[in-house]
Amino acid sequence: MLYFLFFMKERFAEFYSMLALDRRNSAWSRQDTFLHRYEELLSEVKEIKESLDNKDDENFKEEVGDALWDLLFLMVMAEEKGIFTAKEVIEGAIAKLKRRKPWIFTGKKLSIDEEVKRWTEVKKLEKESNS
Amino acid sequence: MLYFLFFMKERFAEFYSMLALDRRNSAWSRQDTFLHRYEELLSEVKEIKESLDNKDDENFKEEVGDALWDLLFLMVMAEEKGIFTAKEVIEGAIAKLKRRKPWIFTGKKLSIDEEVKRWTEVKKLEKESNS
Numbered sequence: 001m002l003y004f005l006f007f008m009k010e011r012f013a014e015f016y017s018m019l020a021l022d023r024r025n026s027a028w029s030r031q032d033t034f035l036h037r038y039e040e041l042l043s044e045v046k047e048i049k050e051s052l053d054n055k056d057d058e059n060f061k062e063e064v065g066d067a068l069w070d071l072l073f074l075m076v077m078a079e080e081k082g083i084f085t086a087k088e089v090i091e092g093a094i095a096k097l098k099r100r101k102p103w104i105f106t107g108k109k110l111s112i113d114e115e116v117k118r119w120t121e122v123k124k125l126e127k128e129s130n131s
Numbered sequence: 132m133l134y135f136l137f138f139m140k141e142r143f144a145e146f147y148s149m150l151a152l153d154r155r156n157s158a159w160s161r162q163d164t165f166l167h168r169y170e171e172l173l174s175e176v177k178e179i180k181e182s183l184d185n186k187d188d189e190n191f192k193e194e195v196g197d198a199l200w201d202l203l204f205l206m207v208m209a210e211e212k213g214i215f216t217a218k219e220v221i222e223g224a225i226a227k228l229k230r231r232k233p234w235i236f237t238g239k240k241l242s243i244d245e246e247v248k249r250w251t252e253v254k255k256l257e258k259e260s261n262s
Contacts, residue, residue: 005144008218013140015225018235022228025235028246034183034191038176041198045169045176048205052165060165061215065224067172067202074179074195084192087139093196094146097153104149104156115159 016086019069019076034077041070099126147217150200150207165208172201230257 022029044066051059075086100119103110110118153160175197182190206217231253234241241249 004216004218005148008147008216008221009140009144011218011221011225012143013136015221015228016139017136018225018228022232022235025238025240026232026246027241028243028250029235031243035180038180038183041179042173042176045173048172049166049169052169057214060209061220062223062227064202064205064209065220065227068220069224069228071195071198071202078191078195083188085135085139087135087142089192089196089199090139090142090146092193093200094142094149096193096196097146097149097200101153101157104153104160107156109156110158112159112162115157119159 015069016072016076019073020079023073023076023080029073032073032077034074037070037074037077041067041074044070146200147203147207150204151210154204154207154211160204163204163208165205168201168205168208172198172205175201 023032024030044063047063048060048067051057051063072086075084075089079085098105100122101115103115103118154163155161175194178194179191179198182188182194203217206215206220210216229236231250232246234246234249
């Protein structure tokens, strides 16, 4: 797993920098907007469902890749406009997983009911502290 | 950009390995299925649209992170079941971007019409070679 991760993250960084290049060097990509790319993402995500319904593993892999492409492109655009960086997106998601499911890091076994209860409690606390 | 990428890819690898841990250590996550997680992903993607409509940048960042979470979790599950790896997903997407838009790497400037024309031609050739 760790061995795989090493190569995977390098390809991830490569893909992200290629999409930044696409945004910079392609007039077609330069005219793109958040809303338009969101529509593309939504369409690619629905194609994941089709691949699952068709039990087409090769297509499943491709559609997950297409959805990742559009999701990362939204991040490239947000980064360009100074709204947020991809690093901030990932750090936010990491922090949320740590807050919502701390027991997965300790190996403590909880029942599904207990997991859902604790998750919901933390989510409620988060909403209260944001309002 | 390159400086940012270095840290971003490390956090990406960290997040991916945390999701693999979640899949392994959480009974709630262990019972998850591709179809159920797809529904979660679809719902998170639609929340991206809401954040854009509300012009809520902080929420936009969070929803992009939530969508990334579900998309990566699908990859974790596929990797566990031996269907494909995240590395293969990313390599497939990189190869597609290189095939479909080779000019972005040379700095050659094309009109949008010419870009769409070339993209469509390559896509057509791909479909013919797959059938």
